[in-house]
Amino acid sequence: MHKNSLPLLLLAIFLTYNTYDLVAQKKPKNGTKVENSDYLRVSPKLVVGIVVDQMRYDYLTRFWTHFEDDGFKRLVNDGFNCKNNHFNYAPTSTGPGHTSVYTGTTPATHGIIGNNWYDKETDQEVYCASDDTYNSVGTTTDAGKMSPHRMIVTTVTDQLRLHTQMRGKTIAIALKDRGAVLPGGHTANAAYWFYGMGEGNWITSSFYMENLPKWVNDFNASNTAENYKKPWTTLKDINTYLESGLDNNKYEGLFTGQTAPTFPHDLPSLWNSNGKFDIIKATPYGNSITADFAIAALDGEDLGSDPITDFLAVSFSSTDYVGHKYGVNSKEIQDTYVRLDRDLARLFKALDKKVGENEYTLFLTADHAAINVPAYLKDQKIPAGYMETGNLMKKLKEFLKYKYGTTDLIKNISNYQLFLDHDVINNLDMELGDVQEEIAKELLNYKGIDRVYTAKQMWQNEYKEGIPSILQNGYNQKRSGDILMVLKPGTISYPVTGSTHGSPQIYDTHVPLLFYGKGIRKGSTTVRTEIPDIAPTISALLGIAFPNGTTGNPISKVLQ
Ligand SMILES: [Zn+2]
Numbered sequence: 333m334h335k336n337s338l339p340l341l342l343l344a345i346f347l348t349y350n351t352y353d354l355v356a357q358k359k360p361k362n363g364t365k366v367e368n369s370d371y372l373r374v375s376p377k378l379v380v381g382i383v384v385d386q387m388r389y390d391y392l393t394r395f396w397t398h399f400e401d402d403g404f405k406r407l408v409n410d411g412f413n414c415k416n417n418h419f420n421y422a423p424t425s426t427g428p429g430h431t432s433v434y435t436g437t438t439p440a441t442h443g444i445i446g447n448n449w450y451d452k453e454t455d456q457e458v459y460c461a462s463d464d465t466y467n468s469v470g471t472t473t474d475a476g477k478m479s480p481h482r483m484i485v486t487t488v489t490d491q492l493r494l495h496t497q498m499r500g501k502t503i504a505i506a507l508k509d510r511g512a513v514l515p516g517g518h519t520a521n522a523a524y525w526f527y528g529m530g531e532g533n534w535i536t537s538s539f540y541m542e543n544l545p546k547w548v549n550d551f552n553a554s555n556t557a558e559n560y561k562k563p564w565t566t567l568k569d570i571n572t573y574l575e576s577g578l579d580n581n582k583y584e585g586l587f588t589g590q591t592a593p594t595f596p597h598d599l600p601s602l603w604n605s606n607g608k609f610d611i612i613k614a615t616p617y618g619n620s621i622t623a624d625f626a627i628a629a630l631d632g633e634d635l636g637s638d639p640i641t642d643f644l645a646v647s648f649s650s651t652d653y654v655g656h657k658y659g660v661n662s663k664e665i666q667d668t669y670v671r672l673d674r675d676l677a678r679l680f681k682a683l684d685k686k687v688g689e690n691e692y693t694l695f696l697t698a699d700h701a702a703i704n705v706p707a708y709l710k711d712q713k714i715p716a717g718y719m720e721t722g723n724l725m726k727k728l729k730e731f732l733k734y735k736y737g738t739t740d741l742i743k744n745i746s747n748y749q750l751f752l753d754h755d756v757i758n759n760l761d762m763e764l765g766d767v768q769e770e771i772a773k774e775l776l777n778y779k780g781i782d783r784v785y786t787a788k789q790m791w792q793n794e795y796k797e798g799i800p801s802i803l804q805n806g807y808n809q810k811r812s813g814d815i816l817m818v819l820k821p822g823t824i825s826y827p828v829t830g831s832t833h834g835s836p837q838i839y840d841t842h843v844p845l846l847f848y849g850k851g852i853r854k855g856s857t858t859v860r861t862e863i864p865d866i867a868p869t870i871s872a873l874l875g876i877a878f879p880n881g882t883t884g885n886p887i888s889k890v891l892q
Contacts, residue, residue, distance in 0.1 A: 373875025374851030374892070376693040378636030379492070380683065381515060381645045381870075383430055384672070385508070385652035386833065387698035388660060389415065389842045394575045395669045398568065403673035404846075406680060407696055411848030412890045413856035419700060419843065420862040421805035422818075422836035423747040427460035428806070429699025429863070430514040430647065434487040436867030436882035438805040443484040445811045447510065450744035450751050452811065457746070458482070461510040463539065470535030470544045470552070475527045478509045479539040480518055485881030487517030488867040489643045494519070495876040496640050503633045504645040505626050507618050511647035511699070513537075522633070524548065524625070526618075532557035532609035534625055547632030556624055557609055560617035564597040566667045567674070576666040583705040584664070585657040585829040587611065593658065595667075614657055616671035618650030623675035627682040636687035641874060646679075647699070648672060659705040659831045693850045693873065695866060698843035702831040706822055716822030719780035721745065731774050736760065741767065747834065748825075749813030750775075764788075768814050775817060783818040790816070802836035847890045861887050 392404060399405050407413075419429065421438040423446055431444040439445045444460050451458040461478045468476025486494075489502040504516030504523040512523040522541065524534045533552040536544065544552075570579065577583070584593035588605040599611055612618050626646045629635065635642045651668055658664040676696075683692055706716035729739045738760075744751040750771065757767055768786035776784045785803055790812075795801035803816050818836060819825070826832040833840045845861060851873045864884025871878045872886040 374693070374873050375639060375641055376636075376691060376850040376874075377639065377641065378683070378687045378692040379641060379643045379870060379874070380692055380694040381433070381643070382676075382694065382696040383433060383506075383511065383515070383645075383647040384696065384698050384844075385426060385511065385647060385649045386655045386700060386702045386831075387651055387843060388701040388839070389417070389844050391665075391669050392844055395666060395673075398572075398575075398666070398670045399673045400677060402677040402680060404676065404696075406677070407694070407846040407848045408856075410854060411694075411846055412853055414845035414847075414861040414887065414890070415856055416858045417697070417843055417845035417861045418838070418863070419841040420802060420864065422802050422840075423806060423834045424700035424836070424840040425747070425834050426508065426652065426699045427510045427514065430511055431460075431483055431487075432863045433697060433699065433866050434489060434515045434517065434645070434879070435483070435485050436488065436864045436871070436879045436884045437485065438864060438883065439812075440805050440808050441485060441881040441883060443482060443808055443811060444514065445806065445808050446747040448746065449811065450746050450813075452751065455743075457744075461513040463537070467538040468535060469538055469541060470533055470548070471527045471531055473527065473529075473531075475509070475525075476535045476537045478513050478523075478525075478537045480513050480516065483514055483518075486879045487515065488870050488876075488879055489515065489645060490517035490519045491871060491876050491879055492641060492643055492874065493517075495874070499640045501633060501635060501642040502645070503629055503635060503643070504647075505622065505629060506647035507613055507622055507649035508647065511649050512645070515645035515647065524629075526609075526613070526621070528607060528610035528613060530608050532612075545632065547628060551625060551628050551632075557612065557621055560612050560615075560621060561599055561603060563599060564595070564615045564617070564667075566595055566663065567671050568667075570595060570663060570667075573663050573666045573670075576663045577661045577708070579663045581662075581708075583659050583708045583829055584662055585827070587614075593662075593664075595663065597664075613650055614653040616650060616654070616668045616675075618653065619648045619668070619672050619675050622646065622648055622650075623679050626679055630682055630686045636683075636692060648675075652699075655702050655831045657830050659708065659829070660702050661704055661708060690850055693852060693870070694848045695870065696844060696846045696848075697863070697866060700833045701840050701843050702833045703822070703824060703835075703837070703839045705829065705831055706824055707828045709822055714822065715820070717780060717820070718828060719819055719823055719825045721825050724775075724778055727778065728771070728774065732771075735770065735774075736762075736767075741771075744813075746813075748817045748819070750815040750817070752814040764814070772815050775815065780819055780823045781817055782820040782823075785816045785818075787812065787814045787816075799836050802841070806836075851892050852890060853892050855889065857887075857889055859889075 463479035504512040506512040516523040709716035765788040772784040
């Protein structure tokens with residue numbers, strides 16, 4: 333036998349079996365002809381991806397009794413609930429979050445390492461979605477100069493476009509530009525976001541188009557945004573909101589010009605001192621106008637009207653603004669979710685009507701969760717606190733001066749990462765790894781810091797579990813910093829009012845993941861699932877190629 337014949341023989345056997353398999357699949361069942369593709373994939377007319385900005389998993393359970401049957405409960409009762417779903421990387425913030433949901437991987441692979449970060453190549457701070465090579469469309473400001481160019485892999489939305497020869501449409505919508513631009517991927521037909529201030533319009537970038545379509549101009553001209561310039565009162569009697577803290581407490585922030593963080597929040601009188609239309613973003617009305625616009629997009633973009641699958645990516649951003657201002661235990665957060673439940677129900681009803689009740693597949697998740705206000709936790713005797721970065725820098729500079737004779741070693745601190753000046757280290761003839769380790773050891777002495785890892789450790793080890801693995805999934809060799817800091821559980825670097833996020837701790841990683849609709853089983857699981865599993869699950873359902881950086885796995889229990 334020729335030495336090269338064996339592989340050929342194996343290939344022949346493989347091909348033979350494969351052919352046999354396909355023939356077997358084509359055999360009609362019970363005399364009826366079954367399309368071969370039915371064995372391989374489900375083809376909803378529309379996939380709807382919903383990301384709720386800063387939604388913790390326990391909002392589902394905490395506010396459950398206040399939800400109606402046709403909002404969140406419809407997804408939980410008739411869909412699949414992954415109760416133990418987590419971000420598996422840090423930093424847990426909006427840009428990386430949306431990117432990871434749609435790319436099926438983490439910042440180590442997709443490159444979106446923060447909302448903003450220090451770019452080592454250009455020696456400047458960059459924003460995850462900004463792109464000066466494009467123009468704003470729909471505003472004279474720079475708010476439209478965006479593109480997904482910093483995301484270096486494809487999204488599930490890209491793969492659907494490629495699979496359908498660009499016939500399936502992708503439309504992405506969010507108040508925040510990054511909440512629309514990143515989910516839309518590189519091939520979106522359109523991404524739209526909201527510009528507040530004195531304008532109050534949905535806008536886009538010349539990356540997608542040169543002019544807004546008529547339906548968007550009509551929507552902008554319709555005064556829908558103007559109509560939300562009204563007092564924010566609670567949807568239900570505030571005395572029935574037993575699942576949140578007192579309305580007036582010291583853990584909440586204020587709008588400019590307010591004296592107490594209490595209902596009603598009078599938008600008309602606060603309007604001019606709080607960025608005019610921008611104030612809508614920090615109220616549930618920001619979610620309502622997002623739902624209004626998404627519903628208008630179903631008709632405007634003619635989504636889900638033929639058998640070629642389209643994709644609508646919607647992100648509700650106001651939940652994050654409200655959480656940052658009032659904290660996760662506030663009456664304001666409770667009312668925001670009670671109202672979001674109503675906005676979701678409106679969106680689902682519109683989908684039923686426009687696309688058809690069992691003709692779409694939907695998932696709902698978040699881009700990160702959030703911590704309870706540490707000042708409140710402290711008052712309940714739970715270990716928590718605040719770290720002052722100003723103090724940290726002062727102490728660190730004293731150390732560097734003493735140890736190396738210069739404070740020029742540090743280029744930047746962002747997203748709990750320290751970037752060193754490699755040129756200065758080279759010029760001083762020092763080993764980068766040694767400097768990283770010395771500074772890491774120093775930082776570990778500081779109050780509020782719990783763990784420290786160096787880039788050298790990230791390069792040399794493969795962490796399988798726990799905090800180091802979460803950091804490693806967020807560590808991008810080309811873009812991330814030299815030293816990675818983790819604060820003590822319960823400690824944040826933030827003002828003493830409101831909640832924030834960004835850490836690898838479980839309060840920032842645990843978020844809802846609900847699937848619903850065509851091809852989805854009813855059920856739930858407490859087995860751990862992770863954010864990068866979403867894109868391959870949807871890809872497997874659709875029978876399309878996975879996004880090209882995928883590291884997650886399809887959640888097989890979810891699929892019929
Ligand atoms: Zn946030």
